[in-house]
Amino acid sequence: MTRMDDLKKRTVTAPDGEVFTVDPMKEYFCDKRPEVQEPAHPLLEKFFNWARSNSLWVLGWGTGCGSIELPPLTTPRFDMFRYGVQMRPTPRQAGVFIISGYLAVKTLKRVIRAYEQMQGPKYIIALGSCTINGGMYYDSFNTINRLDHYIPVDVYITGCMPRPEAILSGFVELKKRIRAGKAEGANDYAERFDWYKANQKKVIKGWDMPDYNW
Amino acid sequence: MELTLTSRILYSLLGLFIVFNYGLLQSGVMRKIVARVAGRYGIPVYQSYFDIIKNLAKRSQITHGIMFYLGPIFRLGGGIGLFLFMPMIFGSIYFKNFSFTGDIVLLMYFQFFGMLGMALGAGEAGHPNSTIGISRGLAQFTTVEISFTLAIIAIAIQYQTLSVYNIVAAQQGGILHWTLFQNPVATLAGMLSFLGIMRHAPFNVVMAPQEIPIGPPTEYHSTYLGMLQSNRAILHIVESALFMNLFFGGATNWIEFIVKTFFIYFTTVFVGVVFPRYRVDQSVAWFVKVPLVIGVLGVIYATYIN
Ligand code: SF4
Numbered sequence: 001m002t003r004m005d006d007l008k009k010r011t012v013t014a015p016d017g018e019v020f021t022v023d024p025m026k027e028y029f030c031d032k033r034p035e036v037q038e039p040a041h042p043l044l045e046k047f048f049n050w051a052r053s054n055s056l057w058v059l060g061w062g063t064g065c066g067s068i069e070l071p072p073l074t075t076p077r078f079d080m081f082r083y084g085v086q087m088r089p090t091p092r093q094a095g096v097f098i099i100s101g102y103l104a105v106k107t108l109k110r111v112i113r114a115y116e117q118m119q120g121p122k123y124i125i126a127l128g129s130c131t132i133n134g135g136m137y138y139d140s141f142n143t144i145n146r147l148d149h150y151i152p153v154d155v156y157i158t159g160c161m162p163r164p165e166a167i168l169s170g171f172v173e174l175k176k177r178i179r180a181g182k183a184e185g186a187n188d189y190a191e192r193f194d195w196y197k198a199n200q201k202k203v204i205k206g207w208d209m210p211d212y213n214w
Numbered sequence: 215m216e217l218t219l220t221s222r223i224l225y226s227l228l229g230l231f232i233v234f235n236y237g238l239l240q241s242g243v244m245r246k247i248v249a250r251v252a253g254r255y256g257i258p259v260y261q262s263y264f265d266i267i268k269n270l271a272k273r274s275q276i277t278h279g280i281m282f283y284l285g286p287i288f289r290l291g292g293g294i295g296l297f298l299f300m301p302m303i304f305g306s307i308y309f310k311n312f313s314f315t316g317d318i319v320l321l322m323y324f325q326f327f328g329m330l331g332m333a334l335g336a337g338e339a340g341h342p343n344s345t346i347g348i349s350r351g352l353a354q355f356t357t358v359e360i361s362f363t364l365a366i367i368a369i370a371i372q373y374q375t376l377s378v379y380n381i382v383a384a385q386q387g388g389i390l391h392w393t394l395f396q397n398p399v400a401t402l403a404g405m406l407s408f409l410g411i412m413r414h415a416p417f418n419v420v421m422a423p424q425e426i427p428i429g430p431p432t433e434y435h436s437t438y439l440g441m442l443q444s445n446r447a448i449l450h451i452v453e454s455a456l457f458m459n460l461f462f463g464g465a466t467n468w469i470e471f472i473v474k475t476f477f478i479y480f481t482t483v484f485v486g487v488v489f490p491r492y493r494v495d496q497s498v499a500w501f502v503k504v505p506l507v508i509g510v511l512g513v514i515y516a517t518y519i520n
Contacts, residue, residue: 030276037273039273047267048267048268051264051267051268051271052268052271054264055261055264055265055268076252076253076255079254079255079256081249081254081255081256082254082255082257082258084257084258084261084264089427089428090427090428090432090433092432093434093435093439095268119272119273119274119275119276119435119436120272120273120274186273
């Protein structure tokens with residue numbers, strides 16, 4: 001069975017003899033379009049943003065070589081915990097997604113899925129030159145050059161590779177943005193969904209998942 | 215003096231409020247201690263508040279079905295149920311909650327109730343990591359429960375009662391009246407099973423951050439997660455309070471309560487910092503070998519020696 005067959009509707013016989021149909025595209029995914037989520041009352045939202053900025057749960061997933069600078073953040077020397085930053089290895093619970101460097105097209109697909117599974121408001125930190133203009137892989141045949149054509153980025157951290165100190169300052173920058181109420185990437189994604197999707201589909205060949213999958 | 219039902223409910227809510235906040239702060243303090251052991255500065259002690267507010271303030275949330283929705287509710291129900299039937303402060307008519315004769319059986323039921331509800335809910339989420347976490351969690355907890363039950367049987371035989379309030383009453387009159395000194399064998403079995411109930415290392419393979427990230431609550435987010443976190447804060451304190459009542463003479467005021475529960479909970483953190491994690495087969499084998507045997511000895515001690 002090839003990968004595409006895997007996703008087709010089919011009839012399955014269970015071990016106890018029961019026969020039922022499975023439609024993976026319907027049952028494993030939800031393709032409901034993302035909606036703009038209105039912020040709460042301004043005063044309340046200020047309070048929420050203050051709490052959000054003090055509790056950043058990071059989806060730690062190394063996409064490129066820059067990710068080698070993430071583990072030191074948990075060590076005594078850099079200790080990101082004192083800024084309220086914690087690792088959370090599941091997209092459902094995480095609020096900050098760090099794209100650590102170049103993105104191969106294959107990885108981009110997974111990044112999109114993980115990003116869409118996160119619950120808003122959600123933020124993206126893009127790490128390293130590769131996410132800004134392609135960096136040293138700018139002419140590679142299978143990496144993307146500019147990340148914010150595909151998903152909304154809140155903070156860019158320059159460098160190749162950025163030191164852990166730079167990443168910490170990136171967190172501080174993100175906190176400022178959240179407190180100012182400017183970190184509305186999830187809503188931007190929902191508003192300009194068609195544009196983002198068109199860009200994604202331009203580079204991802206053989207698109208075999210629903211347009212939106214939470 | 216007897217309180218009216220309304221004021222009993224109100225005092226219970228006040229107690230719950232105290233326990234909830236104490237639980238949140240205590241978990242922050244414990245994490246700070248663990249961080250200092252590792253040479254880190256560590257998160258602020260009030261971090262849990264931010265985390266809960268953040269989770270409750272998430273703007274979107276999805277569900278995988280009815281059981282998924284009910285899972286955290288059952289879990290929180292288990293935690294609050296445990297609180298409601300536990301006498302918190304001995305001798306206080308305000309904070310004895312709704313304890314009654316025979317409540318210890320109900321308390322043991324509530325311990326398992328939350329876990330089962332959570333297991334059904336997390337199972338419906340369908341994430342492989344949740345399912346692995348659940349099977350490990352239930353396997354481990356079943357063996358933990360055996361030694362814990364043996365410790366309780368020993369105490370029940372010794373004091374001839376199944377009421378937590380009467381067990382505390384039997385321990386009054388000085389430190390040497392505590393179960394800790396009256397039946398040290400049962401206390402040891404109970405405290406070893408306490409390690410399994412609190413699920414710090416070496417028995418934290420259920421959540422195992424580096425192995426099956428997050429475990430059962432993998433799919434839980436937003437308000438679901440906020441509920442689970444609130445429950446954890448309450449549960450940690452109430453479980454410590456249960457052990458305080460059973461083995462360490464209970465508490466007659468809130469200061470004593472806080473000091474005792476802090477150190478009881480601290481034992482699990484201490485063990486967790488010192489020992490690395492067991493695999494689930496190792497931990498199950500360990501619980502069946504060591505605390506179980508000690509628990510049986512505790513029952514024998516209570517029956518024949520005391
Ligand atoms: S910016 Fe440099 S370190 Fe980062 S992914 Fe690109 S090449 Fe690697």
